[in-house]
Amino acid sequence: MAAEKRPSTDGLVDNIDGPRESTELDELPKYETPAEEPAPITLKEKIITCLCVALNTFSTLGLIFFTKLVLSDAQLASCQIMVVMWHFITTAVVLFIASRAPFRLFKPVRLNPWHMVPVCAFFAGYVILGNLSLTYNDISFYQLAKVMTTPTVVLINFVLFRKTVTRWMLAAILTTCAGVSLTMVKAVDKEDKTRLLGVIIAVLAFCSTALYQIWIGKKIEDFGVSGPQLLLNQAPIAVVMLIPFVPFLDTIPDISTIPTKNLWAVLGSGIMASMVNLSQFLIIGRTSALTFNIVSHIKTILILSIGWYSEKKILTGKEWLGVLLALGGAWVYSHLAMKAKQQK
Template structure:
């Protein structure tokens, strides 16, 4: 035990080489012989879940406030770069003493480039969706990521699901369709961006799962490599897509919201992987659906939206279908 402590007292950057992939599903670091968690471990896990929930809700509302400013709305890439930089910094700090949440590894930048491109694409499109859609519609559209993953897995890898899982997927699609009607009539561009956002998210999730297994690393280890590299990859595109803002003309509360959004983005990225590592993907899915309900409620409340009976039915179908699919999916893997 003393030797292990001395060995972990030094920070090492290991070179990791990929190996041939046999599955597209991510493998997270777990102990070989799991033991019942102690009271202290349960408290720590609950703290990470609470942090993840708070970070998710805060990030959405902070980003909505940031993009309400006309200048920052035209600086999508620079805002994303700030979020990536903050994420990389927080992840790096978490590998150092006294935290040592996980061990850092060094991956090949050339082999990381494609996954960084997917990473940047899904974040940028997600921000655009949040910019041109209400918080409620933005969050509900994200539920469509699950059906999109299923479809892409079938097209790319010929993976099939059970009829009950298919029924849950159909329920999700019908539910979102019932709530999308009013938005489609007034914000067609926002709907198109939302579709592109959840499609790119699905592609990223599939690709990231494959790379986690290829490199035999955990999610945070991969994210620590891809976050700073994503910033570098976006730099050449900034002059073509962004307009340099006049910082002095941006209100102070917007600047503070921008700074806080970077911190929330980093805490969100770190906590979501730690929740899966400490519990299970099923627990994370349940937490995710609870967050969706909270965000939808806060979003519609802040927008002063009064939901119709059809929209309420759509929300129940979409969230219920997502919850059922999560349970069926995890039971199938056991």
């Protein structure tokens, strides 16, 4: 008797012999795969994140106050190009070490040096202007003027790219501008503290910083690299580009006549500059942009407070109003900007 012909099972799932391995779930689109719950953040990770935030805050404060001490010396103030070169060298060395074993915090890439020349020139220029602003202004005014970077970015984006913001964001920006304007008017009035030249340099500094932020964001997309990868290429090239300007713009100091504390400040400012860049990368990598934004506002308040204390400065009612308007407007704008970004 012929055996009964069984229907073909080709293409059918046969579970008679028990469960079999299947790759069906792996082949589904990402939005169809079962969502995995994120692993809970351990105490160790929280401690490391707090240390990164503390390092960024400490190094930012240290960089400003060390650099101010360096530039308060007449001889060192006359060799600002070399001071900037020293900051770039330490930054390059620290980032190089961070990209190698055993750290491997990011993967280094090599970019075409000729493509980097315009970026490096702008990079060096805005840093030098920032140091000049710190030279001719007190610390508190220098830091408050930097708050104007964000409104300037918004203005440039509108003029060049017709990018607009909401009414509430515009109101926050105008409030920030009004607050900083009050402090600038007061600064110009005080001839013994901040002269008109200092205010002009401060304006040029935050305008160049705003332009650099917009341009560097575009370059990061064009090159397809991260911030640390680009900076590791930028810093050494910027040093080489600045060397020819040293004989014409700098005066070689007599180190033997410079106070020891100022020489230690030169060393410290370079270390702090490298730590600022490294810790900023670590914070963004381990936390959200909102956390980094909050840390930035806390640093601004700390710098202003310590600056006023070190200068034994007593604010007038007009100055308090300007500071509150500037910081309040900046905080509201950043909060609204983050909220709008999350909704996209």
